[in-house]
Structure formats: structure tokens, C-alpha cells
Amino acid sequence: MIHNQTMIDQRPAPSNTLGPVAWLRANLFSGPLNTLFTLAGLYVLYLLLVPTIQWAFINADWIGTTRDDCSREGACWVFVNARFTQFIYGLYPRSEIWRANIVFGGFFTLIAWLAIPRLPFKRWVAVFALIGFPIAAYVLLHGGYFDLPRVPTHRWGGLMLTLLLASVGMIGALPIGIVLALGRRSNMPIVKSFCVIFIEFWRGVPLITVLFMASVMLPLFLPSGISVDRLVRALIGLTLFQSAYMAEVIRGGLQAIPKGQEEAAAALGMTYWKRMGLIVLPQALKMMIPGIVNTFISLFKDTTLVMIIGLFDLLGIVQAALSDSNWLGFSLEGYVFAAFVFWIFCFSMSRYSQYLERKLNTGHKR
Amino acid sequence: MTQAATNLSGTGMSKSKSDLMVEMRGVNKWYGDFHVLRDIDFEVKRGERIVICGPSGSGKSTLIRCINHLEEHQQGDIVVGGVPLTQDVKRIEQIRRSVGMVFQHFNLFPHLTVLENCCIAPMWVQKKPRREAEEQAMRYLERVRIAEQAKKYPGQLSGGQQQRVAIARSLCMHPDVMLFDEPTSALDPEMIKEVLDVMVELAEEGMTMLCVTHEMGFAKTVADRVIFMDQGQIIEENAPEPFFNNPQSERTQLFLSQILGH
Numbered sequence: 001m002i003h004n005q006t007m008i009d010q011r012p013a014p015s016n017t018l019g020p021v022a023w024l025r026a027n028l029f030s031g032p033l034n035t036l037f038t039l040a041g042l043y044v045l046y047l048l049l050v051p052t053i054q055w056a057f058i059n060a061d062w063i064g065t066t067r068d069d070c071s072r073e074g075a076c077w078v079f080v081n082a083r084f085t086q087f088i089y090g091l092y093p094r095s096e097i098w099r100a101n102i103v104f105g106g107f108f109t110l111i112a113w114l115a116i117p118r119l120p121f122k123r124w125v126a127v128f129a130l131i132g133f134p135i136a137a138y139v140l141l142h143g144g145y146f147d148l149p150r151v152p153t154h155r156w157g158g159l160m161l162t163l164l165l166a167s168v169g170m171i172g173a174l175p176i177g178i179v180l181a182l183g184r185r186s187n188m189p190i191v192k193s194f195c196v197i198f199i200e201f202w203r204g205v206p207l208i209t210v211l212f213m214a215s216v217m218l219p220l221f222l223p224s225g226i227s228v229d230r231l232v233r234a235l236i237g238l239t240l241f242q243s244a245y246m247a248e249v250i251r252g253g254l255q256a257i258p259k260g261q262e263e264a265a266a267a268l269g270m271t272y273w274k275r276m277g278l279i280v281l282p283q284a285l286k287m288m289i290p291g292i293v294n295t296f297i298s299l300f301k302d303t304t305l306v307m308i309i310g311l312f313d314l315l316g317i318v319q320a321a322l323s324d325s326n327w328l329g330f331s332l333e334g335y336v337f338a339a340f341v342f343w344i345f346c347f348s349m350s351r352y353s354q355y356l357e358r359k360l361n362t363g364h365k366r
Numbered sequence: 367m368t369q370a371a372t373n374l375s376g377t378g379m380s381k382s383k384s385d386l387m388v389e390m391r392g393v394n395k396w397y398g399d400f401h402v403l404r405d406i407d408f409e410v411k412r413g414e415r416i417v418i419c420g421p422s423g424s425g426k427s428t429l430i431r432c433i434n435h436l437e438e439h440q441q442g443d444i445v446v447g448g449v450p451l452t453q454d455v456k457r458i459e460q461i462r463r464s465v466g467m468v469f470q471h472f473n474l475f476p477h478l479t480v481l482e483n484c485c486i487a488p489m490w491v492q493k494k495p496r497r498e499a500e501e502q503a504m505r506y507l508e509r510v511r512i513a514e515q516a517k518k519y520p521g522q523l524s525g526g527q528q529q530r531v532a533i534a535r536s537l538c539m540h541p542d543v544m545l546f547d548e549p550t551s552a553l554d555p556e557m558i559k560e561v562l563d564v565m566v567e568l569a570e571e572g573m574t575m576l577c578v579t580h581e582m583g584f585a586k587t588v589a590d591r592v593i594f595m596d597q598g599q600i601i602e603e604n605a606p607e608p609f610f611n612n613p614q615s616e617r618t619q620l621f622l623s624q625i626l627g628h
Contacts, residue, residue, distance in 0.1 A: 263436050264473035264532075268487035268539060269463035271455075278486060283477050 056336075067327060079330040080337045083321045087337070090157015090312050096149065099140045100160055106133060107163065115352060117359075130171065153231040157312035159341060161231075165238060165303040165313065166345075170296050172239035177246025178285075182276060184251055195247070202244035207305055210237045215309040234306045242299045249291040253284030286360050293353035297346045314338055385412045386445070387543050387574045388433055393442035395428060395598075402428050403439065404598040410543070415575045417585040417606075420595035421621060426578045429595065430545045433576070434458075434465045447542050463491060466536030470548040472528040474520035474535070480507065481516040484535045492539070499538070506534040510564050526557025530564055537568075544568065546577040580625060586610065594618045 028038040059074025062081065070076035080087070089100050110129045113119050144150040156164070183195035202210070214237040215230055222228065257280050265275040285292070307316035318334040321327060388410040395403040402425045410416055418426045431437040432444060435451060435458045444451040446461045475483050484503035488494045494502075507513040510530040512523075520528050529549055536544060546565065550558045562584050569575055569588040579585070585592050585606055592609040594602040594617075602609070602618045610626075613619045 258471075258473075260469060260471055260473035261475065264467075264469060264475070266436060267434055267462055267465070267467035268535070269459050269491045270487065271459060274490050278490060279475055283475075286477065 067330075075333050075336070076330055077333060079321075079327050079333050083327075086158060086321060087314060087317055088159045090161055090317055091155040092157070092160070093149075093151060093155065096143070096151055099143070099148065099151075103137045103140050104160070106137070107167075134168075153229050154311075156231065158317045159314045161306075161311060162300075162303050162313040162315075165235065165306060166296075166300045168235050169238045169242055169299050169303070172235075173242040173246045173295070173299065174292070176239065176243035177250050178281065180243060180247035181250035181254055184247065185254060199244045199247050202241050203248070205241075207238070207241050207302055208308060210241050211305055211309050213237070230309065231311060234309060234311060238299070238303065238306075242295060242302070245295050245298075246292065249288055249295055250284060252291065253288035254280065256287055257283050286357075289353050289357050289360075293349055297349055300346060300349070301342060314341060386410070387412050387414075387447055388576070389443070389445040390429075390432075391443045393429075393432065393439050393444060395425075395432065395437065395439045395441075402598050403432070406442070406600060408593065408600060408603070410574060410576060412542075412574055413572050414590045415569045415573075415588050416577065416591050416593060417589040418576065418578045418593045418595060419580060419582075419585065419621070420601075424595040425598040426595050427547050430467075430547060430576050430578055433543075433545060434462050434467055436467075463539060464542045466539060466541030466544045468529070468532050468536055468544065468546045468549045470551050472520070472525070472532045472552075474528055474532055476520050479517055479519055480512070480523070480531050483520065483531060484538045487535070488538050503534070503538055506537045507531070509537075509567075510534045511560075524557060525553045526560045529553065529557075529561045533561075533564055533568070543574045543576065546575065546579065548578050548580070550579065550581055582610070582626060594621065596621070 029035045055074045057074075059071070060077055061070045061074065062077045064070065064078040065082055067076070067078070069078050085094070085097070089097055092100055110125065110133060113125050114122065114129065119125075139145050140148070141156065142151060142153070180195045180199055183191045184199065186192045186195070211234060214233040218228065218233055261279055261283065262275050265279040270278065303313055304315040306313055307319070312320060315338050318338045322331045322334050386409050388408075390406050390408050393403055393406040394401070406429060418429065420426050428437050432439045433446060433451075447464050449457060449461055451458065451461060474480075475486070478486060481500060481503055484506060485496065485499040488499040488502065489496060504513055504516065507516055510533055512527055512530050512534070515523060515527060515531075520531065523531065533544075533549075549565070550561050553561065558581070562581060565575070565577070565584065566588055575588075577584070577589075589606045591603060592606050593600055594609070594613075594615070596617050602613065602615050604614075609618075610622065613622055
């Protein structure tokens with residue numbers, strides 16, 4: 001039996017299911033109770049937002065040099081303004097700040113280059129970012145070469161130090177984490193137990209303890225005369241600590257890849273490293289982007305703990321500035337500024353990871 | 367090497383050693399206490415097409431997976447293309463390069479396109495230049511009639527298409543032997559034929575094939591020998607015609623009546 005000889009033409013959807021009014025009706029005012037909740041929610045939002053905006057923007061003071069330039073009715077951004085250079089560069093000598101600026105410029109250019117899909121030579125830029133740039137940045141920041149005056153690491157600080165700790169930590173923790181994760185799944189008992197002990201040790205110790213040990217205890221064990229820079233010790237501690245977490249994230253990804261993938265690669269004659277590098281890891285890492293970025297974000301925020309061993313990262317330098325007797329009583333502004341800067345970086349990482357996930361999704365079901 | 371005692375096919379006169387592609391002598395394997403393979407003796411000559419059948423859990427898949435060392439055997443000798451299979455990783459990889467394998471669940475690499483799936487091993491294992499590997503991959507993809515999908519990802523293809531890509535991927539390594547591990551068992555019925563057609567063509571071209579399958583039609587058309595396994599042993603081995611028409615062992619008769627019964 002034939003029901004319909006002619007094809008039915010497409011018709012537009014009924015108008016009451018489209019547009020902002022329909023959306024509002026469906027989501028916010030679909031019934032008396034929902035309407036009540038919506039209105040109550042809007043009222044709470046009003047109570048919270050209006051004073052915040054008034055404090056942060058409308059009544060705030062922006063321009064000036066001393067605390068007397070602040071009317072004290074709103075936020076006194078004059079404080080952040082006056083201390084801005086310090087917040088960014090720490091105690092880096094004013095005359096040498098151009099060196100830090102070059103490094104900052106290079107850093108953000110490289111990140112933008114790698115993040116924007118249209119730009120060419122990705123592979124070479126990545127190689128330079130991982131090898132050439134760190135060396136150049138060290139030479140520039142530390143000095144002592146090419147007639148550049150030396151700037152010892154204890155004068156580095158502020159956002160510069162935060163970014164340095166975070167990026168070295170991330171770039172170090174990812175490969176170490178991958179190796180540890182592979183080692184933990186290895187059939188070789190010595191490799192396996194080494195990785196298990198390593199991971200469990202670093203995961204079982206608080207980061208504060210690690211940093212304390214790195215700064216207080218390590219010198220006791222080193223032969224006299226040999227001293228490792230405090231910043232280097234903090235970097236090593238932070239990297240190893242985060243690599244243990246990274247290893248567990250990546251191990252989760254490795255376990256999610258079906259055994260058949262490695263078998264198919266093996267059946268084609270690939271060696272262990274090719275099976276891992278070409279087949280298993282690309283899939284595992286892709287699957288674990290949210291977990292990896294989560295670890296990166298927590299690493300970024302954990303860098304603030306270096307404060308306790310006397311390094312002044314962004315939060316540390318803000319706190320130090322708060323105890324300046326000229327600026328007593330502006331801690332809210334200081335902390336809001338620090339929180340805002342941290343939020344910008346963490347939020348960007350989070351958004352970029354979501355973009356990466358969408359981009360790398362090849363829509364496969366197995 | 368002695369002539370196989372189990373060769374009942376009557377097809378093979380005693381051939382020289384270099385014609386033996388796969389030899390198994392007294393192969394035993396256990397999973398823990400479970401004895402999966404018991405005293406397996408058999409051999410495959412160059413150009414032979416062999417179908418292995420048997421009830422599930424009889425060790426058929428394990429048997430062919432031992433040939434490229436995806437499973438390890440604990441006793442006995444396996445020689446593939448004249449190379450004895452040992453623990454030596456280099457030797458295992460050498461054998462795997464000459465042995466192609468097609469899996470029940472295709473196991474295509476989902477993060478690579480169809481073309482890349484076919485190029486990755488030639489490029490990274492055989493060190494072929496990309497261009498050459500791609501040209502070769504396109505030739506094999508044309509042979510399995512799927513060249514127009516080369517830029518797609520495996521997840522965008524049907525099961526039958528994926529399995530044909532998997533066959534092409536193996537062929538790109540120019541294997542001497544192809545192992546098929548239930549290649550049609552995971553497919554929807556309407557897709558089985560397109561895969562079997564490719565396999566029949568491959569057999570007609572003279573490829574040495576070992577195929578674990580329940581497709582008895584395929585066995586009748588192309589197999590030189592059919593091997594029946596049960597409980598880890600080779601129970602019966604014969605040319606397809608006598609195997610199907612006049613099975614010797616009781617268990618073979620039972621098995622055949624079950625799968626051909628309706």
C-alpha cells in the first residue's frame with residue numbers, strides 16, 4: 001500500500017518555538033514557580049552586582065601616585081597602578097626591564113603563533129619555543145653574557161616569575177609524566193617499580209613540604225661549596241611534583257585506548273616506541289586534554305606556594321607591597337588584582353583546551 | 367624438517383623447506399592453568415589457503431595470534447618464513463613485518479585518515495618516502511574498492527568499509543602471509559559479502575592465507591585445507607570437499623551439523 005506519492009515540502013517551524021521571546025518563555029517563565037525563581041534570582045543578582053560594579057568601576061580611583069589620590073569611596077586602583085611595574089617584574093632592576101620585556105614579547109608571540117591555526121611553520125616554531133627560546137630567555141634575563149649585567153634570580157619576581165615557574169613546570173611535567181605513565185605500565189619489573197615508587201612518593205607529599213625540603217634540606221645533603229640556585233631548586237621540586245600527577249592523568253588515558261590498537265600497530269611490525277608514539281599516545285593525550293589542562297591550571301596556581309621559600313611570584317609581591325606602610329589598608333585591591341590576573345591565564349587555558357578538543361575530535365566511534 | 371604428519375589434504379607433495387611459510391611443532395600454550403593450545407603441529411606452504419574453524423574457545427584465534435607473537439607460546443617451535451620465533455624483539459618485529467593481520471574489530475587507527483592508516487607502517491617501519499607510500503596506499507585502496515574514502519576517518523565508514531581498509535593497510539606492508547581473525551564476525555549481514563569478495567580475490571592472486579572464520583561458503587570456495595579445532599587441539603584437517611561431505615571425527619560432525627544445520 002502506498003501512503004504518499006508526492007514528497008512533503010519543508011515547512012518553517014511554528015513561530016512560538018523560535019526567537020528570544022520563545023526562549024525566555026520556555027526557560028525562565030514556563031510556570032508560576034519558575035517565574036518566581038527567575039525574579040528572585042534577578043533580585044539577588046542585582047543585590048550582588050550593583051555594589052560590586054560601583055566599588056570596582058564607578059566610585060573607583062584610577063589615576064594618581066599616592067594614597068591621597070584615592071577618595072576611598074570605591075576601589076583604589078592607584079595602588080595597583082603605582083606598583084604595577086613591581087607586580088610584573090618583581091625586583092628586576094628598572095634599567096634592565098627592557099630585557100624582561102623582550103622575553104615577555106617573545107613568550108606571548110610564540111604562544112599566539114602556536115595557538116592560531118592559520119600561521120605556518122608550526123613545527124619549527126614549536127622546536128624554537130622548546131629549545132631556542134628558553135636558552136635565549138635565560139641569557140637575556142640572567143645576563144652575564146654579551147656585556148649584559150647579571151641579574152641574580154632572587155631579584156626576579158612578579159608575574160614574570162609566575163609565568164617562568166608555570167611554563168617550565170608544564171613543559172617539564174608533560175614529558176616526564178608521559179615517561180612515568182608508560183613506565184608504570186611496563187612489563188619490566190625494575191622500571192615499573194621505580195615509576196610506581198616515584199609517583200606515589202611525589203603524590204603523597206604536600207607541595208609545601210617539597211619546596212621546604214628543596215630549599216632547606218637539599219643544601220644539607222649537597223657537598224659544601226656546591227650550591228644550587230633557589231629558583232632552580234623550586235623549579236625542580238615543582239616539576240617533579242606535577243609530573244607525578246600528570247603521569248596518573250596520562251595513565252588514565254592510556255588505559256582507555258583499546259588493546260586492539262596496540263596489537264594492530266604491533267602486527268604491522270612497529271617497535272614499542274613507534275606503537276606508543278604514533279598510535280597509542282596521540283589518542284590517549286587527545287582524550288586526556290581536559291585532565292592535562294586541569295593539571296596545568298593547578299600547577300599555575302601552585303606556583304604561588306614558592307612564596308614560602310622566599311621567592312616573590314605575583315601573589316608574593318602583591319603581599320609584600322601590602323605591608324608597605326604607605327599603602328596599608330589596600331589589601332582588597334591587591335588581592336583582587338592578583339586574582340584577576342590568575343583568572344585571565346587560567347580561563348584562557350581552559351578555553352583553549354575546549355577549542356583543542358573540538359578541533360582534534362575526528363568524530364570516531366570504535 | 368620432516369614432512370608434517372598431519373597433512374591429510376593430499377594436495378601437497380613433499381616440498382622444499384623454503385616453501386614452508388609457517389611451521390608449528392609441538393606448540394603448547396597455557397593461560398594460567400588453562401591449557402589453550404595442546405601439541406599443535408601444522409604447517410602452511412607458500413600460496414596455501416587455510417581455513418580454521420571450531421567452536422568458540424577452541425583456541426583458533428590464539429593459534430594464529432601465536433604466529434605473529436601477539437600471544438606467547440610456552441612450548442614448542444614456531445618458524446615463520448624460515449625465521450624461528452624466539453623472545454628476541456628484533457626477530458619478532460622482523461616476522462611481523464612479513465605477516466599481515468586482519469582483526470575481528472578492524473582495529474583501524476581512529477585518529478588517522480584511511481590513507482594515513484595505510485601509510486603509517488610503510489613510512490615508519492619500511493622508511494618509504496611519503497609520496498611513494500601514499501601512491502601505494504591508493505593502489506591498494508582501489509583494489510579493495512574504497513579509494514574514494516581515502517580522506518575520511520575510520521569512524522565515518524561502515525563496518526564492511528573499515529574491514530576492507532584494514533585489509534588494504536595490511537597489504538601495504540607486502541606481507542608473505544595474511545592472518546584473518548574472524549574478519550566478518552563483527553559485521554552486519556549485508557556487509558559480509560563485500561569483505562569476503564576482497565578476500566576471495568586475494569586468494570585467487572595466490573596470497574598465503576590463514577583464516578579463522580565461520581563462513582563455510584568461503585571455506586568451500588577458496589580453502590585448500592580446512593582445519594577443525596576443539597579444546598585447543600587440531601581435531602581434523604582435510605581438503606574442503608571431504609571435510610564437509612565426509613567429516614571423520616564425531617566432534618567435527620556435531621560442529622558442522624550445528625553451523626550448517628539450518
